[in-house]
Amino acid sequence: MSNNKYKLLIVEDDRSIRCFVQTILEASGYQVLTAERCQQGLLMLRSHVPDLVILDLGLPDIDGEVFIRTAREAGNAVPILVLSARLDERDKISALDLGANDYIVKPFGTGELLARVRAALRTARCKNATGNTGHIFVQGDLVIDYDRRQVRVDGVCIHTTQTEYNILALLSQHVGKVMTYSAIIQAVWGTMDDGSTKKLQVNMANIRRKLGCRPGDNRFFVNELGVGYRMLDAE
16 A cells, blocks of 8 residues: 655754655655754644654754654644664663654664654554544553553453553653663652662563563563663554
């Protein structure tokens, strides 16, 4: 099925990369708009209302993080996929905390880029269809009933602590998006200290065990090492 109902905006100053990504996306049936600078990209975001933005951070006029901050402060929820050469985990965490939905480091694989685009669009489509994440989350044999605060796997109720449930619910409400350690900690505990990340990791290990996940099993979510966790979108 063609994806040509989706309009994607690329904000990238490197002409070779911009043209390469544009070619990949157009070959997959997407409509593509391009911008070389942050200010131009923000203008096109407002005027063309794209379904997704692919954003470089190292732009010649203003840093790409300003694009993310400006869009989110204006209430714009368009999925933003960062495509950057910055390898430092602090850059990834900063962009994600500002509101980016995903972060891919250059150089990147064509298949990975297209998969991340599809995942971000699926997530946005589901949220738009319901107006929110709904009262029940389903991902394969995992069901989270928000009204009952109940978790089931393959029809069996799973006992979770209040903290474990809150973590699972948070990840499911941002399905497909990388949630940084700090974002999860702030949302669940309200404050962050030196032991917070370890406390989160212990809770995540307990959640994996209770959901029947073995070591290395990424059935429901994955750990983006050094950055955070991502609840996987159902295929």
